[in-house]
Amino acid sequence: MSSNDYFERVADRWDEMRSGFFSEKVRETAYKTAGIQTGKQAADIGAGTGFVTEGLLRQGLEVIAVDQSEAMLAELKKKYPDLDCRQGQAEGLPLADRAVDYVFANMYLHHVERPSAAIKEMTRILKKGGRLVITDLDEHDFEFLKYEHHDRWMGFKRDDVADWFKASNLGDVTVDCVGLNCCADSADESSSAKVSIFVASGTKL
Numbered sequence: 001m002s003s004n005d006y007f008e009r010v011a012d013r014w015d016e017m018r019s020g021f022f023s024e025k026v027r028e029t030a031y032k033t034a035g036i037q038t039g040k041q042a043a044d045i046g047a048g049t050g051f052v053t054e055g056l057l058r059q060g061l062e063v064i065a066v067d068q069s070e071a072m073l074a075e076l077k078k079k080y081p082d083l084d085c086r087q088g089q090a091e092g093l094p095l096a097d098r099a100v101d102y103v104f105a106n107m108y109l110h111h112v113e114r115p116s117a118a119i120k121e122m123t124r125i126l127k128k129g130g131r132l133v134i135t136d137l138d139e140h141d142f143e144f145l146k147y148e149h150h151d152r153w154m155g156f157k158r159d160d161v162a163d164w165f166k167a168s169n170l171g172d173v174t175v176d177c178v179g180l181n182c183c184a185d186s187a188d189e190s191s192s193a194k195v196s197i198f199v200a201s202g203t204k205l
Contacts, residue, residue, distance in 0.1 A: 006150040007048070007069040018051060021107075022182045026135050026197060027055045029178045030104055033201045034131045036061060040101040045093065045122055046108030049075045053083070056104070064100065066093055090118040095125040102131050107182070109136045109161075110153040116164040123168040126204040132170060134161070134200045137182055142193035144186040161200045170202030 030052065036042070038060035044053045047065035049072055056063050057080065064084045067073050073085045088094040090112040103122045112118040122132055137155035145151045158175040165173040178197040185192050 004068050007067075008071045012071070012075060018048070021184055022180055022197065024055070025180055026106065026178055027052050029199050030106065030133045030135050031055060031059065033174075033199050034102050034104070034133045036102060041099070042102040042104060043093075043095060043100045043122075043125060045103060045105040046111065047076060047085075048072050050079055050083075052104045052106050053080070057083075061102075064095060066095070090114070091121050093121050093125055097124055098127045098130075099125045100130065101127055102133070104133050104135075106135045107137070109134055110151050110155060113152060115153065115156070115161075116167065119164045120168045123170055123202075123204055128204055130204045132165070132202050132204070135178060135197055136161075136200075138196045138198055140193065140195045142184075142191065142195065144191050145184065145193060148187055149184070155195060156198075158198055158200075161198070165200060165202040168202075169205050171205045173200070173202040175200040 036059060041062040042056050043064045043066060045066050047053050047067045053063050053065045065076055066086050066088045068089055070087060073087060077085055086094040103126055109115050126132060139155040139157050162173050162175045175198055178199050180197050181194045182197055183194050
């Protein structure tokens with residue numbers, strides 16, 4: 001089963017599932033790191049059912065939500081019928097060059113085939129001086145997340161993430177700890193994952 005197949009299958013339960021994995025502090029840290037301003041435009045990549053989008057809308061930003069899963073976007077549209085939702089892939093986002101002031105991607109990178117290429121593509125759609133903020137998992141060894149949650153990557157080394165940002169024409173790059181863990185139990189309850197979450201940011205040069 002691919003990541004997309006998995007998310008298509010769980011879309012109607014994703015809000016409940018997600019709340020058990022990590023808290024709203026993750027997105028609040030992302031917003032603070034980005035220094036968001038009311039009236040600016042943001043893209044939420046791998047938006048799912050709108051965890052990041054919801055908070056951005058509450059703070060007065062215009063949001064374009066992108067996901068590869070039609071089912072996830074359908075759930076998001078139920079909440080926000082007028083929201084600009086677009087289906088797209090990691091290496092071919094459905095936005096023009098220099099389209100938005102901020103790009104957010106929460107728990108997205110470990111599902112893409114080529115993380116470095118995905119970061120370059122997210123940078124492409126940023127305006128000069130715009131901010132990319134990614135929240136994701138540190139490197140870990142919980143194998144069940146690969147076959148139960150269909151993660152492509154078992155988290156990342158922070159130095160690698162920083163290098164990918166810098167190689168994508170991003171400056172002022174930081175990769176820090178959010179101060180929270182992503183938690184999940186295996187289906188047979190034989191293993192329990194607790195993985196630290198990082199926040200990576202950079203400004204388009």
